[in-house]
Amino acid sequence: MSESSHPTLLSSCALAATAKEAQFRVPYPNSRVRASRIFALDQRAADAMMTITEQPWQGAHFLTVRVNVDPDKTAASDLPLEKPDGSPADLAEEIEGANVVVLISSSDNNAGAAEVIAREAFMRNIMSAGLVLNEDGDAMKSSAVVNTLRPFTSVLVIATDQDFIPAMLTALRA
Amino acid sequence: MLRKEVNDLLTQTGADNPMGKMFRQYWIPALLARELPEDDCEPVRVKLLGERLIAFRDSKGRYGLIDEFCAHRGVSLWFGRNEEGGLRCPYHGWKYDVEGNCTEVPSEPEESGFCEKIKLTAYPLIKVGDVLWTHMGDKDNRPPEPAWEFATVPPEQTFTSKRWQECNWLQAMEGGIDSSHVSFLHSGGLKSDPLFKGAKGNEYNHADKKPIFEVTEAEGGLYIGARRKAEEGRFYWRITPWVMPSFTMVPPRGDHPMHGHFWIPIDDENCWAWSFDFHPVRALTDEERQAMKDGHGVHNEYVPGTFRPLQNKDNDYMMDREAQKRGDTYSGIKGIAMQDASLQESMGPIVDRTKENLVSTDNGIIMARHRLRKAVIALRDNGTMPPGRSNEHQKVRSVAVVLDADQPYAETCKEDLKSRPGTKQTSV
Ligand code: FES
Numbered sequence: 268m269s270e271s272s273h274p275t276l277l278s279s280c281a282l283a284a285t286a287k288e289a290q291f292r293v294p295y296p297n298s299r300v301r302a303s304r305i306f307a308l309d310q311r312a313a314d315a316m317m318t319i320t321e322q323p324w325q326g327a328h329f330l331t332v333r334v335n336v337d338p339d340k341t342a343a344s345d346l347p348l349e350k351p352d353g354s355p356a357d358l359a360e361e362i363e364g365a366n367v368v369v370l371i372s373s374s375d376n377n378a379g380a381a382e383v384i385a386r387e388a389f390m391r392n393i394m395s396a397g398l399v400l401n402e403d404g405d406a407m408k409s410s411a412v413v414n415t416l417r418p419f420t421s422v423l424v425i426a427t428d429q430d431f432i433p434a435m436l437t438a439l440r441a
Numbered sequence: 442m443l444r445k446e447v448n449d450l451l452t453q454t455g456a457d458n459p460m461g462k463m464f465r466q467y468w469i470p471a472l473l474a475r476e477l478p479e480d481d482c483e484p485v486r487v488k489l490l491g492e493r494l495i496a497f498r499d500s501k502g503r504y505g506l507i508d509e510f511c512a513h514r515g516v517s518l519w520f521g522r523n524e525e526g527g528l529r530c531p532y533h534g535w536k537y538d539v540e541g542n543c544t545e546v547p548s549e550p551e552e553s554g555f556c557e558k559i560k561l562t563a564y565p566l567i568k569v570g571d572v573l574w575t576h577m578g579d580k581d582n583r584p585p586e587p588a589w590e591f592a593t594v595p596p597e598q599t600f601t602s603k604r605w606q607e608c609n610w611l612q613a614m615e616g617g618i619d620s621s622h623v624s625f626l627h628s629g630g631l632k633s634d635p636l637f638k639g640a641k642g643n644e645y646n647h648a649d650k651k652p653i654f655e656v657t658e659a660e661g662g663l664y665i666g667a668r669r670k671a672e673e674g675r676f677y678w679r680i681t682p683w684v685m686p687s688f689t690m691v692p693p694r695g696d697h698p699m700h701g702h703f704w705i706p707i708d709d710e711n712c713w714a715w716s717f718d719f720h721p722v723r724a725l726t727d728e729e730r731q732a733m734k735d736g737h738g739v740h741n742e743y744v745p746g747t748f749r750p751l752q753n754k755d756n757d758y759m760m761d762r763e764a765q766k767r768g769d770t771y772s773g774i775k776g777i778a779m780q781d782a783s784l785q786e787s788m789g790p791i792v793d794r795t796k797e798n799l800v801s802t803d804n805g806i807i808m809a810r811h812r813l814r815k816a817v818i819a820l821r822d823n824g825t826m827p828p829g830r831s832n833e834h835q836k837v838r839s840v841a842v843v844l845d846a847d848q849p850y851a852e853t854c855k856e857d858l859k860s861r862p863g864t865k866q867t868s869v
């Protein structure tokens with residue numbers, strides 16, 4: 268350890284960490300708007316997601332895929348992807364330039380769709396987060412969902428209530 | 442980021458604040474039992490949840506935690522005489538018992554019954570393990586006595602310390618569930634600290650610097666699982682339980698004692714960081730106990746005679762730029778506890794969370810705030826008792842384990858995540 272008695276100067280921690288000094292944090296934004304792409308992978312996930320799409324988000328896109336697909340036979344452009352108003356969307360276009368991808372799932376029979384989306388994200392070096400909705404608290408079922416998402420996501424949350432979706436998206440500035 | 446109103450909701454803990462009301466639903470650690478070592482010993486000033494209190498132990502060994510100030514003219518009872526079954530104010534001799542009842546007002550005739558009209562606020566103070574616990578809420582709705590494993594194992598198996606941390610409780614507590622900082626901030630300690638080194642699991646930590654996180658809700662709070670690659674496609678998991686409102690346990694390493702923390706508000710700009718170490722099935726060795734006293738592991742060194750860390754903001758935490766450059770420590774600050782505390786205090790007394798830019802790996806923190814917010818609102822609006830009060834929620838353990846790639850940790854380790862008296866911890 269070096270000198271154990273540094274003098275307390277104007278710029279030292281003793282002053283810098285006070286409440287008074289905290290008021291002098293630079294008053295300008297420290298980040299720009301991000302591009303978040305939120306995918307609901309089944310009907311229940313879509314229902315949960317659709318309740319919040321109207322809130323003022325900062326550029327988040329909400330997308331739904333309601334059918335499962337064979338990932339080996341499905342190119343990005345073939346994934347049946349829907350916008351909240353029901354119009355079709357193109358996966359590659361949506362993912363291009365995205366900063367974060369969130370996959371919301373409540374069942375284990377959409378692994379194919381998860382893989383197609385995650386593949387596109389992975390190719391572009393975009394982080395995918397998985398959110399498993401487990402509202403009935405059924406551990407066996409949620410572990411099946413977890414297993415479908417685990418290979419594709421770099422963080423997974425198993426949540427028991429859908430209120431977590433807006434909480435998480437707000438926290439991430441979606 | 443967190444909206445300002447939510448940040449206020451979760452960080453303000455006075456008696457009138459919703460989060461303050463929530464903290465008052467629990468038994469919280471108030472003092473180390475060794476702070477009141479014998480009958481009629483010195484009284485101790487203690488501030489908790491923004492209330493200034495005085496703790497004492499009377500001639501019969503009863504513990505009391507009462508309003509610090511004499512009801513007569515407001516003198517601090519820290520100056521009091523602890524004698525003959527009560528604490529006597531040295532100004533005019535008024536005397537109080539452990540329940541805050543005024544038992545003597547020398548100037549008034551006993552028959553007048555005057556002293557029966559005087560009563561200081563008092564909270565219960567009970568000893569469980571090395572800790573004196575208090576419940577500052579409704580006396581008709583006391584939770585069951587604390588059942589945390591560190592406090593209920595035999596005394597030779599456990600060691601507890603506390604330190605003053607100069608910031609709000611929430612940013613300190615969030616450090617305990619922020620698993621993604623460990624690979625950076627604490628990267629120097631695994632090799633050298635006597636209370637961590639040598640475990641097989643440490644090799645996985647070093648080999649895989651990019652852990653993947655899985656956050657799972659539990660009844661009492663959360664599990665935060667961090668997984669790294671192990672042999673043959675298997676995963677090394679480190680599982681941190683968080684129990685509401687502010688208890689966490691660090692995943693174990695080999696046969697080292699297990700450790701964890703409580704973060705308890707002193708006021709909204711200061712908190713007690715409690716740190717404990719215990720072994721579920723054996724006595725701590727003399728070397729381990731000495732290492733803890735010397736400030737290794739999750740503990741720290743002190744300014745003599747105080748609970749203020751020796752490294753503190755007045756000496757810039759004894760920043761050592763050479764050690765930072767060499768990589769002995771990642772931040773230049775010595776010791777796990779002070780590495781955390783220095784950075785958390787640097788955020789300011791109450792960090793402005795509207796300025797944050799959280800990322801996916803912060804999901805443990807995001808979920809913990811979400812759970813706290815829901816519990817605070819349920820209590821405020823419906824009187825619903827928050828999670829973490831029941832003994833079942835408190836009987837948790839952290840786990841370090843190697844599992845097959847398709848195994849869900851929370852279900853697979855269900856039993857390992859429970860405290861089981863007399864059973865060894867699950868650790869690699
Ligand atoms: S890198 Fe996380 S606070 Fe700076």
Ligand SMILES: [Fe+2]
Binds near residue numbers: 616622623626781
């Ligand atoms: Fe830490």
